[in-house]
Amino acid sequence: MAKPIVAIVGRPNVGKSTFFNYVAGKRISIVEDTPGVTRDRIYTEVEWRGRKFTLIDTGGIEPYSENKIMQQMKRQAEMAVEMAEVIVFMVDMKDGLTASDKEVAVMLRKSGKPVILTVNKVDRVGELPAEAYEFYNLGLGDIMPISSVHGLGMGDLLDEIFKYFSEDVEDEYDAEVIKVAVVGKPNAGKSSLINKILGEERVIVSEVAGTTRDAIDTYAEVDGDKFVFIDTAGIRRKSKVEENIERYSVMRAWGAVDRADVCLILIDAVDGVTEQDTKIAGYAHEAGKASIIVVNKWDIVEKETGTLEEYRKRVHEKLGFMTYAPVIFISAKTGQRVNKIYELIKYVANQAALRISTGMLNDLVGEAVAMVQPPSDKGKRLKILYATQVAVKPPTFVIFINNSELFHYSYERYLENQLRKNFGFEGTPIKLIHREKE
Numbered sequence: 001m002a003k004p005i006v007a008i009v010g011r012p013n014v015g016k017s018t019f020f021n022y023v024a025g026k027r028i029s030i031v032e033d034t035p036g037v038t039r040d041r042i043y044t045e046v047e048w049r050g051r052k053f054t055l056i057d058t059g060g061i062e063p064y065s066e067n068k069i070m071q072q073m074k075r076q077a078e079m080a081v082e083m084a085e086v087i088v089f090m091v092d093m094k095d096g097l098t099a100s101d102k103e104v105a106v107m108l109r110k111s112g113k114p115v116i117l118t119v120n121k122v123d124r125v126g127e128l129p130a131e132a133y134e135f136y137n138l139g140l141g142d143i144m145p146i147s148s149v150h151g152l153g154m155g156d157l158l159d160e161i162f163k164y165f166s167e168d169v170e171d172e173y174d175a176e177v178i179k180v181a182v183v184g185k186p187n188a189g190k191s192s193l194i195n196k197i198l199g200e201e202r203v204i205v206s207e208v209a210g211t212t213r214d215a216i217d218t219y220a221e222v223d224g225d226k227f228v229f230i231d232t233a234g235i236r237r238k239s240k241v242e243e244n245i246e247r248y249s250v251m252r253a254w255g256a257v258d259r260a261d262v263c264l265i266l267i268d269a270v271d272g273v274t275e276q277d278t279k280i281a282g283y284a285h286e287a288g289k290a291s292i293i294v295v296n297k298w299d300i301v302e303k304e305t306g307t308l309e310e311y312r313k314r315v316h317e318k319l320g321f322m323t324y325a326p327v328i329f330i331s332a333k334t335g336q337r338v339n340k341i342y343e344l345i346k347y348v349a350n351q352a353a354l355r356i357s358t359g360m361l362n363d364l365v366g367e368a369v370a371m372v373q374p375p376s377d378k379g380k381r382l383k384i385l386y387a388t389q390v391a392v393k394p395p396t397f398v399i400f401i402n403n404s405e406l407f408h409y410s411y412e413r414y415l416e417n418q419l420r421k422n423f424g425f426e427g428t429p430i431k432l433i434h435r436e437k438e
């Protein structure tokens, strides 16, 4: 299911990141932070009234440089207009209305997107202070007063955002259809790969209108198996916004990833794994999606014995949080190994949907505990009482323990490795949730 994107736009220092952090801190479904990806986090998943959305701080996309503020604000506003379902336009009551606020407001108004004019730093409860009234001149309708520092007005603002979300529609595809997102940085070969796949003789293709605004879905049947390739707007038609804004191209992938069962993460073999690739893979991982790392342009890599294995190792080193993902080496140009992709997609989709019986699971946990004793602290030892799988896609396990403080990350990793060793789960992240129980 596609999660709506909500973008925060506003001048530097109006309080965007304070707001972002406040909301992020309050999020109900906490996704585990991925080392190496979260350093400069600009997006977060938020759940409000049972609906999940992605909140983006556009101010974090590029660092501000003093003399280019207006230009950068415009670009951020453009991005927000292009990708967000709802825009939070933040102004600062302490600064009052500024010329750049006015300019940005004009752009946002023209876009026709829902824009919520949010006046930050209204640090008192009660009546709207007189200073706030001038913002009505922006012609963006009503004002939402908030104080990000004190957490005032947050619920009302989130409710207002929520109002604009379109109906929560399920994808109309049958459960047997595997939805595949083809993602990667610009020029990695996404269009080439999709065209190659769809151009194959044994593939029966029909283009269907995507269920979300920006996506084109291509339905394809291969030897009786059904796939939908999800293509985001940026892949086929170039966007108005410059292609070279690095992080923007990363964000393009999100909508596709959110809807997918399986992500094909394309790496340009010549460039190797880049920062952008890490960000895209990190998003897929945190979203709990099954992934295949597709090293493309293998035709132009000079090869000796062991090149491929060496390369695979390096990919897994760079994407250390995703060592579960299979790596395939292809050429979208020559078609080398492209026909192996379907089998691999089916395989990882099945792995992500695996259910382990509670009996087998607890046998395994029992053995794991016997092999490596759980950690102890100040005379108290971690006890694992019971485990059960509560969800698939990704496989999610609840582990009941005596004391959360004793459940160290290293032991969690150990248990995850044991689960993988015994049950596979190749290509899919798995989640372990622990609950205390006396």
Ligand code: GDP
Binding pocket: 010, 011, 012, 013, 014, 015, 016, 017, 018, 019, 059, 120, 121, 122, 123, 146, 147, 148, 149, 150
């Ligand atoms: P950004 O550049 O828009 O992301 O702004 P920041 O979130 O970094 O905030 C800029 C400054 O404004 C910081 O010193 C914040 O502590 C302060 N600030 C943010 N929100 C509020 C607020 O609600 N009230 C007050 N008084 N200060 C705030």
Ligand code: GDP
Binding pocket: 184, 185, 186, 187, 188, 189, 190, 191, 192, 193, 235, 296, 297, 298, 299, 300, 330, 331, 332, 333, 334
């Ligand atoms: P996208 O931006 O990710 O959709 O990338 P494109 O599919 O447009 O490909 C970018 C460039 O890389 C084009 O010039 C392609 O012809 C080229 N390209 C794509 N795949 C391959 C490949 O497997 N081998 C080689 N040599 N070139 C490729």
